[in-house]
Amino acid sequence: MTDDRSPTGLGSTTIATIAQEVGVSSATVSKVLNGRSDVAAGTRARVEASLERHRYRRRARRTTGEGQIDLVFHEFGSDWALEIIRGVEAVTSATQLNVVLSQLGGAHRPPQSWVDALIARRPLGVLLVMCNLTDQQRQQLQRQAIPVVVVDTDSASSASVPTVGSNNWNGGLLATRHLLELGHRRVAIISGPPDVLCARARTAGFRCAHEELGVPVDPALVRAGNFHLDAGYTHGIELLSRPDRPTAIFAGSDLQAMGVLRAARQLGLDVPGDLSVVGYDNLPVAAWIGPALTTVNQPLRDMAGTATRMLLDLARGVALPPSRIDLVAELVVRESTAPPPPT
Amino acid sequence: MTDDRSPTGLGSTTIATIAQEVGVSSATVSKVLNGRSDVAAGTRARVEASLERHRYRRRARRTTGEGQIDLVFHEFGSDWALEIIRGVEAVTSATQLNVVLSQLGGAHRPPQSWVDALIARRPLGVLLVMCNLTDQQRQQLQRQAIPVVVVDTDSASSASVPTVGSNNWNGGLLATRHLLELGHRRVAIISGPPDVLCARARTAGFRCAHEELGVPVDPALVRAGNFHLDAGYTHGIELLSRPDRPTAIFAGSDLQAMGVLRAARQLGLDVPGDLSVVGYDNLPVAAWIGPALTTVNQPLRDMAGTATRMLLDLARGVALPPSRIDLVAELVVRESTAPPPPT
Structure with missing residues (x-):
């Protein structure tokens, strides 16, 4: 052990300690810490392993008031991205903070x-x-004292990252229970991609509501798609063209639900007379379309605001315990749901 | 004149020249140039007047590749903001540039x-x-060599700022001509706020189409509102409750048009049987609602992409001539327009 304590080291581990252990110069360790690209991949990996072994942490920086936070979307593919931006802005606009916007072109992990x-x-922090x-x-990022908070995602594997979501399981339960209580017995679900945990949680809520009321789930009526309009339309046409078509469809998003409404119109089916439709998200537009959409209110602005705070x-x-905060999802009943047609 | 040339001065004017003329220290001039707040307002004004008189310009900085551009909205009030963001992102994602997002809470001028x-x-530049x-x-900003480009706004007074818009006058003309050619003789327009120039340009196009075909405009049918759903709904209810109600409404945005559709549904009017509706923007959602919306395609992504480039x-x-580029607005005919009902 050398006594050459770096001012940026926290605790007893210094850059010199790491450099000595790995057998490189202190300058090389600094380069790795500063994210510079001019370090060989093998060397970088050995330095990072040593940094992690020693739990090396940079001292937290002072807040300059001119800081920035990064807001990173996996994609801007859906209009609810704007609701998230509004929720973040509502918090940052009272500060001197700027929001730096990125999107990963559909990837769920940012590239190195x-x-x-x-x-x-x-930046001061990162919102994913x-x-x-x-x-x-x-x-x-932890070594650089750059905190990270995640908004609503398939975060099963990262209990160590603070996460804000909403209770998707409960949302699926409430929507399906509403349809079953209206008397529907053939209820379809179009959910999000199967690798997205929130979609699986909603499907689990859908199944649970069926179990509660002793109604069997027809596997042919359980669909997975993306959250966009076209998935709702395509699955809607398929489901509603079946001889044993469902009398109700629970969609994974309001946009998907609008795709279902379009499929119903095209096939000459009346909503809610022939078909009940439930959306998810409660985007502003859901209240305005015809018929106004029964949907699950996912408090996107509040989720984003909570995550930003x-x-x-x-x-x-401030030391926050590693946690997942789930805001409550509630059912908003409008015009697109009714009892099933008499058989 | 002193020979003490500052390395940041362009041409013959230096910080020392300005300082001498105003009778302050060079440090004070630097503070004003750097936007520091610790300069008395009177002093700042005198320094800025002198800088402008001498047309003092900072030398353009080198592009570091880690630059940022600022994207500033007057508000996120409408879903087309996301289309703009997508258009900017499509250009910046190919670079190392980050996008810093701001909104002015509805103001049309940023605070000092x-x-x-x-x-x-x-930042490398600012997109307004x-x-x-x-x-x-x-x-x-010009003194700091921070370029500015404006996207579609009431920019009549600032020919010196490069601006990208779309031809709103032509959009208004095309939409109204379509309705008149279908046979409508009582056509209403709900436009944007009167202080927004694009709204006035569309209304001028609306009037021009009437003149072309020799159809008088009833002033009671010319309305101004915001671009949101509620304005379309409120004006829609008012217009459609009149004994001499219009047989067609040209709305200022797709969202406004959705408000009109809701008003029509509420009053039991069929679209397009009893009422034709034309929107503006051609947001993705316009193709999916029922009836699918006839609308003016405002190429928002292309406008944002052009402005970013x-x-x-x-x-x-690169020296660009002071210019306004207007991309072409085109009519997209869908299901919400038809000949008027027989009288």
């Missing part, structure tokens, strides 16, 4: 180049929407 | 504090959406 550039910029970091990326707390050095 | 903070950050700078703010050119030092 993005993480390296992020570290070079050193429907995407997450690898364990190694998370450790890299958590991020600012973490950046100020 | 925002401009000061911007200058302290020195539906908002603009005062002449003084524009000069401040112009901004990057300016930041690289």
